[in-house]
Amino acid sequence: MMNRSTILVMLLCLFTLVGCKDNETAIVYETNDDLLNRNNITDVVMVFQRIEQEGETLYYGNRKGKDWFALFDNTGTLQDEWYGKDRYYQGPQISVVFPTEFEFFKKLENGMYAFVYDFRPEDIRQAVYLCNNQNVEYGFVLDDDMSIRAILDKDRFLINEEVYDFAGNILVNDVRYSDGICVGFQNDKVWVGFEDKEKGWREVVGAESFERNRTVHLGYDKYEDIYVGTIYVGSSIVTDFGLAFVPRYDISSYSHNSDGVFIINKDKLIFYSCQMGMNALLRNWWNGTILADNKYVISQEGESLAELKKEPSDEDIIISLTEGLRIGYYDNFELVNYEEGTVTWSTDIPQLAEADNGARITITILEKNASIWKINFKVVNRDGSQFSFDISIDIESGELQ
Numbered sequence: 001m002m003n004r005s006t007i008l009v010m011l012l013c014l015f016t017l018v019g020c021k022d023n024e025t026a027i028v029y030e031t032n033d034d035l036l037n038r039n040n041i042t043d044v045v046m047v048f049q050r051i052e053q054e055g056e057t058l059y060y061g062n063r064k065g066k067d068w069f070a071l072f073d074n075t076g077t078l079q080d081e082w083y084g085k086d087r088y089y090q091g092p093q094i095s096v097v098f099p100t101e102f103e104f105f106k107k108l109e110n111g112m113y114a115f116v117y118d119f120r121p122e123d124i125r126q127a128v129y130l131c132n133n134q135n136v137e138y139g140f141v142l143d144d145d146m147s148i149r150a151i152l153d154k155d156r157f158l159i160n161e162e163v164y165d166f167a168g169n170i171l172v173n174d175v176r177y178s179d180g181i182c183v184g185f186q187n188d189k190v191w192v193g194f195e196d197k198e199k200g201w202r203e204v205v206g207a208e209s210f211e212r213n214r215t216v217h218l219g220y221d222k223y224e225d226i227y228v229g230t231i232y233v234g235s236s237i238v239t240d241f242g243l244a245f246v247p248r249y250d251i252s253s254y255s256h257n258s259d260g261v262f263i264i265n266k267d268k269l270i271f272y273s274c275q276m277g278m279n280a281l282l283r284n285w286w287n288g289t290i291l292a293d294n295k296y297v298i299s300q301e302g303e304s305l306a307e308l309k310k311e312p313s314d315e316d317i318i319i320s321l322t323e324g325l326r327i328g329y330y331d332n333f334e335l336v337n338y339e340e341g342t343v344t345w346s347t348d349i350p351q352l353a354e355a356d357n358g359a360r361i362t363i364t365i366l367e368k369n370a371s372i373w374k375i376n377f378k379v380v381n382r383d384g385s386q387f388s389f390d391i392s393i394d395i396e397s398g399e400l401q
Helices: 004-026 034-038 350-354
Strands: 044-053 056-063 066-072 078-086 105-107 113-119 124-130 136-141 148-153 156-159 162-164 170-178 181-186 189-196 200-205 213-219 222-227 231-238 242-249 258-265 268-276 282-284 290-292 296-298 304-307 323-327 332-337 342-348 360-369 372-380 386-394
Touching (some): 066 113, 066 124, 078 136, 162 181, 200 268, 213 258, 268 290, 268 296, 350 386
Antiparallel strands (some): 156 162, 162 170, 181 189, 231 242, 360 372
């Protein structure tokens, strides 16, 4: 016969088994998710976020009693998964609103991903790194008033109008993000961050203080004293040595002229001061220089090289800092001196007389032998008919050879 102690042990084991079975049946697993079903993942309690980006989809959910992150490729096949800290969650299922306006998931170098997850049941938002060794590193926790706008790079999170590092320290204030360029302030200096296609994320800080109390020209004889709260990007260009952009100021008088150009040359941020129109454009110019507002020729170092009186056109062939070749009126070919605002020479091209009025003419330099250049003209008429021809011309005198 069994003694009392044996009976008590058997009853305890029975109660334990029944309790475990009840707990198992109480858990509600995700069964309606297509990617989970296709990958035979059957034990996810809840998927809280799905972020699609550049052909990849990141899931954040609860699995095996932990934070669970999973990455699927564009075919829906599981590529990687990460288990984070213990996170208890057990139904009921809840409605989830997925963020779509900004990018909260970014692929970094060395197989690492940055993400800001949102555990809705406890209203926890936190930055994490998903590492290439399947570990999860946890960073700063976002407060209720912190709205993330973008993950810029490793250790760079744009929240409200500040840039934070992974530990939650504010690195840059009064940030505007436009045209892929972030502009803000570190203390009293301008800070710029941008994505370089070849070098990845780059940051530069001005060497000198930027005066935020400024006077801007509103046009004609009207000026306004302002305080620059933020700077956003007007016209911008990628250059051989970096980047250049026209700053615009967020002030009450939206229509104001520009007062300079920011030039990024390698690790230097240079401000070139000049008065330009409200919609001033930038253009890559001769031999690595910049043309601002079709008027100011600026070097890579922010030096003034020339000021043009005559505007170049997009079809001109630029041959020096201040000169260009263009098709003129009445079938002629010209050398224009933009700095002087004059035409150095003008030569009639007989073949152009065969072109229809309004024909599109493309000029291509074929050879340069000292001052004698060989040039191709391609003419496309409005009806689609076209022809081309070559000439040799002395660009110093305009004489046909």
